[in-house]
Amino acid sequence: MGRAAALLGLSRLCALWAALLALFPCGAQGNWMWLGIASFGVPEKLGCANLPLSSRQKELCRRKPYLLPSIREGARLGVQECRRQFRRERWDCRAPAAGAPFGYELSSGTKETAFIYAVMAAGLVHAVTRSCSAGNMTECSCDTTLQGGGSASEGWHWGGCSDDVQYGMWFSRKFLDVPLRNATGKESRVLSAMNLHNNEAGRQAVAKLMSVDCRCHGVSGSCAVKTCWKTMSSFEKIGHFLKDKYEHSVQVSDKVKRKMRRRDKDQRKVPIRKEDLLYVHKSPNYCVEDKKLGIPGTQGRECNRTSEGAGGCNLLCCGRGYNTHVVRHVERCECKFIWCCYVRCRRCESMTDVHTCK
Numbered sequence: 001m002g003r004a005a006a007l008l009g010l011s012r013l014c015a016l017w018a019a020l021l022a023l024f025p026c027g028a029q030g031n032w033m034w035l036g037i038a039s040f041g042v043p044e045k046l047g048c049a050n051l052p053l054s055s056r057q058k059e060l061c062r063r064k065p066y067l068l069p070s071i072r073e074g075a076r077l078g079v080q081e082c083r084r085q086f087r088r089e090r091w092d093c094r095a096p097a098a099g100a101p102f103g104y105e106l107s108s109g110t111k112e113t114a115f116i117y118a119v120m121a122a123g124l125v126h127a128v129t130r131s132c133s134a135g136n137m138t139e140c141s142c143d144t145t146l147q148g149g150g151s152a153s154e155g156w157h158w159g160g161c162s163d164d165v166q167y168g169m170w171f172s173r174k175f176l177d178v179p180l181r182n183a184t185g186k187e188s189r190v191l192s193a194m195n196l197h198n199n200e201a202g203r204q205a206v207a208k209l210m211s212v213d214c215r216c217h218g219v220s221g222s223c224a225v226k227t228c229w230k231t232m233s234s235f236e237k238i239g240h241f242l243k244d245k246y247e248h249s250v251q252v253s254d255k256v257k258r259k260m261r262r263r264d265k266d267q268r269k270v271p272i273r274k275e276d277l278l279y280v281h282k283s284p285n286y287c288v289e290d291k292k293l294g295i296p297g298t299q300g301r302e303c304n305r306t307s308e309g310a311g312g313c314n315l316l317c318c319g320r321g322y323n324t325h326v327v328r329h330v331e332r333c334e335c336k337f338i339w340c341c342y343v344r345c346r347r348c349e350s351m352t353d354v355h356t357c358k
Contacts, residue, residue, distance in 0.1 A: 078123030088311030
């Protein structure tokens with residue numbers, strides 16, 4: 001039974017890989033193939049050789065197979081958070097291809113590409129660091145560099161288990177970042193530099209949002225002394241931070257130079273910061289379906305008639321208007337425990353107006 005399940009999982013993985021290979025040019029493969037791991041419950045049982053990884057990633061996987069659950073969790077975190085942040089937007093972070101977590105945006109060089117790379121790199125940092133703090137790996141655990149420090153005059157010291165985010169960032173770089181020298185062609189070199197920057201922006205977001213937690217010690221809770229440690233923020237908070245960076249992302253020149261430059265000549269003296277998200281090309285029109293690019297459009301998407309913001313029918317439907325239909329909900333309600341021993345409920349019905357884009 002176990003062998004049959006493994007073979008079934010492998011066949012599904014191969015089908016997913018084939019679907020992904022059909023979507024994107026070969027030059028981009030090393031950066032995105034690993035996302036397929038998110039679709040499998042126990043990827044480590046399939047072995048590194050059978051997973052959708054680049055040759056460089058497979059070698060790292062062979063040396064550190066115990067990190068596979070964290071790699072899968074990092075991919076899951078990134079995909080889930082992307083969909084959460086954009087669930088009300090015209091681009092909702094979904095691809096029409098079966099099994100593929102993203103579509104055309106992975107290689108388009110747009111603001112959406114920038115967010116995807118940042119949130120996936122951040123997800124990998126978060127998952128690996130969490131695994132270290134939980135004691136699931138031998139080569140990393142808590143951040144011991146803080147131990148012994150603190151402020152005696154203020155009555156606190158570092159202790160507990162601080163999240164070792166530096167190890168998570170190191171592994172994320174090692175696993176995701178393809179050296180720029182491996183890029184070929186003008187377009188590929190610019191996009192590779194952009195993706196590397198956005199990977200790092202995602203990692204910096206995790207480090208920037210680290211918080212300090214403390215526990216009091218003393219007689220009757222007097223808090224005469226506090227033990228403090230550093231911990232990562234929730235990934236949802238990191239997602240909100242990256243979404244804000246997406247809203248204020250910086251367009252860069254498509255000319256190959258020694259470093260990335262702003263496209264707007266009047267702004268070129270303004271430095272590009274590590275946490276900025278960068279893009280090269282303007283986003284396409286997500287309002288209408290484009291089968292060539294794999295853009296589904298917003299027709300049929302559910303919208304909020306009363307909202308003027310994201311998810312509102314005015315914006316989401318791109319001025320085309322919307323249809324309204326009534327949906328009947330049937331559920332158990334007013335349940336009471338009857339002695340002895342069962343629960344009696346009423347059957348309640350409600351009607352809801354649902355609005356979908358034309």
